[in-house]
Amino acid sequence: MSFINKPKVAHPSLPTNALGMTRRQYEGTMSTLCAGCGHDSVTAAIIEACWGLDLRPEQLVKLSGIGCSSKTTSYFVSGAHGFNSVHGRMPSIASGANAANRELTYVGVSGDGDSLSIGLGQLAHAIRRNVNMLYMIENNGVYGLTKGQFSASADIGTKAKKGEVNQSPPIDPVLLALSLGATFVARSFSGDKAQLVPLIQAGMRHRGFALIDVLSPCVTFNDHEGSTKSYTFTREHYHAAIEADYVPPAQEISVDYPEGEALPVQLHDGSRVVLHKLGASYDPTDRSAAYAFIEQKLKQNEYVTGLIHINEDVSHEFHNLNKTSSVPLNHLPYEKLSPGSAALEKLLGRYR
Numbered sequence: 001m002s003f004i005n006k007p008k009v010a011h012p013s014l015p016t017n018a019l020g021m022t023r024r025q026y027e028g029t030m031s032t033l034c035a036g037c038g039h040d041s042v043t044a045a046i047i048e049a050c051w052g053l054d055l056r057p058e059q060l061v062k063l064s065g066i067g068c069s070s071k072t073t074s075y076f077v078s079g080a081h082g083f084n085s086v087h088g089r090m091p092s093i094a095s096g097a098n099a100a101n102r103e104l105t106y107v108g109v110s111g112d113g114d115s116l117s118i119g120l121g122q123l124a125h126a127i128r129r130n131v132n133m134l135y136m137i138e139n140n141g142v143y144g145l146t147k148g149q150f151s152a153s154a155d156i157g158t159k160a161k162k163g164e165v166n167q168s169p170p171i172d173p174v175l176l177a178l179s180l181g182a183t184f185v186a187r188s189f190s191g192d193k194a195q196l197v198p199l200i201q202a203g204m205r206h207r208g209f210a211l212i213d214v215l216s217p218c219v220t221f222n223d224h225e226g227s228t229k230s231y232t233f234t235r236e237h238y239h240a241a242i243e244a245d246y247v248p249p250a251q252e253i254s255v256d257y258p259e260g261e262a263l264p265v266q267l268h269d270g271s272r273v274v275l276h277k278l279g280a281s282y283d284p285t286d287r288s289a290a291y292a293f294i295e296q297k298l299k300q301n302e303y304v305t306g307l308i309h310i311n312e313d314v315s316h317e318f319h320n321l322n323k324t325s326s327v328p329l330n331h332l333p334y335e336k337l338s339p340g341s342a343a344l345e346k347l348l349g350r351y352r
Contacts, residue, residue, distance in 0.1 A: 018054040038190035038216030049200035065090040069111030069138040088119025091126035101328040106133035116152035134203040140218040159226030183311040184210035198246035
């Protein structure tokens with residue numbers, strides 16, 4: 001119930017992180033989503049990821065657009081900065097905030113309607129600019145707030161709750177991100193917390209645009225027989241191509257796996273993502289091969305999950321590319337921000 005506040009009482013034996021904070025202190029308001037909604041499981045994974053990263057709440061910026069997904073940002077890290085944009089425009093807000101202050105951690109939570117329909121152009125340019133943020137798509141194939149119409153991610157042949165069949169081809173966010181050059185691309189399932197949490201942590205520590213497509217079933221409008229985004233269908237067509245463990249820089253790195261191979265990828269802050277290859281031939285650093293593999297499995301009605309592609313080259317990272325200020329703009333003196341007409345005239349002279 002939205003009008004009920006969460007109790008402030010916490011058990012004294014709750015585990016704490018390096019900041020002395022419990023998981024409860026990374027929570028937000030009470031959820032108003034339908035009972036059983038996959039989005040609430042995504043919220044729990046984000047809370048776990050932030051707690052495990054020892055993230056100071058005031059260092060986090062959470063952004064959203066419009067849709068059921070937009071409510072998620074209210075449900076985690078109440079002490080963080082937040083901005084709820086108009087429909088599909090969250091990437092622009094994230095880009096501007098990121099340019100103004102590179103010291104903060106940016107997490108955008110969107111939906112398949114918000115990102116793949118009205119906001120598709122915004123998402124494409126955020127990927128192209130390689131904005132330094134984690135962008136999560138809570139993907140359920142329907143417009144939940146407007147009573148269950150097909151979204152742009154609905155598969156051909158999927159049935160709506162009232163029986164109509166979708167005939168339009170879907171936009172797959174993973175294939176889209178790979179084709180546009182995203183440097184971190186992953187997919188997971190809201191019901192697989194063990195896989196989702198380390199992916200979120202790795203995405204938050206990645207320098208560049210990190211996209212995670214989360215299959216997050218809608219229990220009200222898209223969890224019936226004939227839906228390809230239902231809990232049953234997702235569990236039956238779940239193909240874990242590559243598992244990932246996030247290893248903080250202060251923790252001793254050890255890899256234990258029964259078969260296949262492991263590939264440690266070092267991130268820029270010294271942490272690592274240890275990739276456990278279930279197929280020896282799969283290489284997550286090969287964009288073309290990843291695209292072909294995802295496309296092949298989609299034709300077989302299988303959702304490939306895990307860290308699908310990663311590229312640690314930061315030469316085209318947003319701040320390097322645009323030479324943004326290394327100091328937050330609100331810390332700069334007025335004279336630097338507004339150097340006067342003479343400095344402006346000198347700058348404009350370069351283009352005459």
